[in-house]
Amino acid sequence: xxxxxxxxxxxxxxxxxxxxxxxxxxxxxxxxxxxxxxxxxxxxxxxxxxxxxxxxxxxxxxxxxxxxxxxxxxxxxxxxxxxxxxxxxxxxxxxxxxxxxxxxxxxxxxxxxxxxxxxxxxxxxxxxxxxxx
Numbered sequence: 772x773x774x775x776x777x778x779x780x781x782x783x784x785x786x787x788x789x790x791x792x793x794x795x796x797x798x799x800x801x802x803x804x805x806x807x808x809x810x811x812x813x814x815x816x817x818x819x820x821x822x823x824x825x826x827x828x829x830x831x832x833x834x835x836x837x838x839x840x841x842x843x844x845x846x847x848x849x850x851x852x853x854x855x856x857x858x859x860x861x862x863x864x865x866x867x868x869x870x871x872x873x874x875x876x877x878x879x880x881x882x883x884x885x886x887x888x889x890x891x892x893x894x895x896x897x898x899x900x901x902x903x904x
Contacts, residue, residue, distance in 0.1 A: 772887055774806035774832070779816040781844070790819050792880070797823030799880040804829070805887075810861070811835030811853070813846035821846050834861050 783790050793816045800807055801824045810817050811833025821831045825848060832851040836858050839845060845852060855861050873892055877883035 772805060774808055774830075775800070775887070777807055777809045777820060779809060779820055781810070781812045781815040781817055783815050783819070789816055792878070793819040794823045796820060796880040796883070797829070798827055799884055800824055801827030801829030803884060805884075806830035806832065806850075808832045808834065811846060811849070812839065812844050813848075814844060818846060821849060825849070836861050 777796070779793060780789075797807070797820045806829060807820065807824050809821060809831070812818055812835065813821070821833070824831050830850045831846075832853065833846055833849045834853045834855060835845050837854050837856055838858075840854055845854075873890075875883060875886045875890065877886060
């Protein structure tokens with residue numbers, strides 16, 4: 772696995788444990804050289820995760836709507852920042868429906884990464900057969 776997609780909030784959350792968990796995940800991912808694709812903000816849990824991965828020498832790609840860039844929410848220090856036209860385009864770029872079955876969940880970074888290590892992804896058809904169109 773080269774990269775994972777992380778969905779996190781643009782606020783720090785109601786409890787400090789949320790920011791601590793974001794940082795813990797960021798360190799664990801960077802340690803395993805797993806890149807992050809996320810919402811592209813410099814604030815909240817998203818910013819905490821990105822900053823931690825970057826500080827540890829990891830790769831972070833952000834995908835952010837143009838409207839949030841103009842409000843100066845974008846994280847300018849990322850490895851790569853993709854600016855899209857709208858929130859809808861961002862969501863479309865970051866999720867495809869057949870990938871939802873691949874979601875893994877854990878409250879602890881190490882346990883989540885163990886799940887990743889044991890995970891065998893389903894075969895997903897990428898190209899449409901010409902006869903099917």
